[in-house]
Amino acid sequence: MRLARLPQENARMQGAERRRWLRRHSPAHLEAVERLVLRTLRARGPQNPARTVVLGAGACTELPLARLAAASDEVLLVDVDIPGMLHARDELPADRRGRVNVVQADLTGGVSASLAAELARQPWADLAALGGHVGNAPLDAVAGCLERCPVADPPRIAELAPHGYGVVISSLVLTQLYSLPLLDIVDALSVYAPGAVDRRELHARYREAALRFRRRIALAHLALLRELLAPDGAALLITDVTGYLVPARGGPHGGNAREALPVLPPEVLRLPEDLAAQGWHGEPPLTWQWVASLPDATRPGRTYDVTGIVLRRASAT
Ligand SMILES: C[S@@+](CC[C@H](N)C(=O)[O-])C[C@H]1O[C@@H](n2cnc3c(N)ncnc32)[C@H](O)[C@@H]1O
Numbered sequence: 001m002r003l004a005r006l007p008q009e010n011a012r013m014q015g016a017e018r019r020r021w022l023r024r025h026s027p028a029h030l031e032a033v034e035r036l037v038l039r040t041l042r043a044r045g046p047q048n049p050a051r052t053v054v055l056g057a058g059a060c061t062e063l064p065l066a067r068l069a070a071a072s073d074e075v076l077l078v079d080v081d082i083p084g085m086l087h088a089r090d091e092l093p094a095d096r097r098g099r100v101n102v103v104q105a106d107l108t109g110g111v112s113a114s115l116a117a118e119l120a121r122q123p124w125a126d127l128a129a130l131g132g133h134v135g136n137a138p139l140d141a142v143a144g145c146l147e148r149c150p151v152a153d154p155p156r157i158a159e160l161a162p163h164g165y166g167v168v169i170s171s172l173v174l175t176q177l178y179s180l181p182l183l184d185i186v187d188a189l190s191v192y193a194p195g196a197v198d199r200r201e202l203h204a205r206y207r208e209a210a211l212r213f214r215r216r217i218a219l220a221h222l223a224l225l226r227e228l229l230a231p232d233g234a235a236l237l238i239t240d241v242t243g244y245l246v247p248a249r250g251g252p253h254g255g256n257a258r259e260a261l262p263v264l265p266p267e268v269l270r271l272p273e274d275l276a277a278q279g280w281h282g283e284p285p286l287t288w289q290w291v292a293s294l295p296d297a298t299r300p301g302r303t304y305d306v307t308g309i310v311l312r313r314a315s316a317t
Contacts, residue, residue: 002180003112014059026291036308045232048166056173060088109155118145124192138193146209154223166233174239246301
């Protein structure tokens with residue numbers, strides 16, 4: 001499962017060195033995240049518990065954890081990546097570390113595991129042999145896996161207290177919640193039906209099932225924010241919306257226009273309409289560009305359009 005590999009991958013892509021890189025190549029990203037965190041702290045009402053929970057905290061490469069710890073009695077970091085979160089805590093001055101606790105959890109409530117079980121039940125040899133006239137049997141099978149996969153709404157995470165946090169932050173995790181299980185499908189197809197991998201978005205049933213799967217997970221995540229937030233608290237949703245592949249500077253694609261990859265299309269989540277429908281009142285969003293990697297002579301770079309919205313429950317405004 002891709003989810004299980006995250007701690008290893010995060011170790012390369014997160015932490016103090018990565019923050020220094022971002023400061024140099026993508027300062028607007030760090031500034032925007034910090035500005036939004038400060039706005040969220042200001043937006044929480046006077047009656048809220050001074051407890052903060054950060055979903056998708058990782059090593060807090062982008063998040064100003066010291067600021068959060070200064071403004072909270074407790075900061076709870078939640079991620080699958082325990083070493084990353086402990087690293088973030090260790091970066092704090094000694095007198096602030098005691099305020100930071102970590103919880104290891106799958107924020108979807110176990111979608112990757114459920115999908116892996118569905119995939120393991122497929123009669124792959126028969127499906128590949130069946131294939132159908134255009135080899136659609138494996139794609140029908142994985143579409144069925146997505147359709148049947150349960151998505152708890154909201155996900156239950158035993159260590160988190162319902163309505164227990166004055167500040168709830170979803171920190172660039174939303175699109176990963178569905179991208180990683182969908183990559184598990186790509187991995188399974190690559191092994192058992194490699195010819196089907198690149199045809200999946202052309203297959204109507206798969207395309208529809210993947211879209212609905214992403215939407216179910218996105219709405220369940222918003223419901224989790226609502227479930228965790230104290231009535232007088234403020235939440236912050238930071239998410240990438242569109243990714244761009246910036247061509248390598250040389251080679252056959254050098255000089256081409258960048259390619260856009262929608263990672264949070266409106267069919268998955270309409271911002272702000274879906275927030276309003278769930279009873280949120282959002283401040284005007286902030287949007288900016290995050291440079292994740294630069295192109296070099298042979299490899300493309302990646303940038304993302306990111307949006308951040310400070311949210312309160314509509315009844316609290
Ligand atoms: C882009 S990183 C965000 C990093 C972090 N906010 C920061 O300031 O460095 C996304 C994080 O989400 C975590 N993640 C992805 N899917 C997850 C899941 N299903 N459950 C829990 N954490 C997840 C990853 O481990 C990673 O740390």
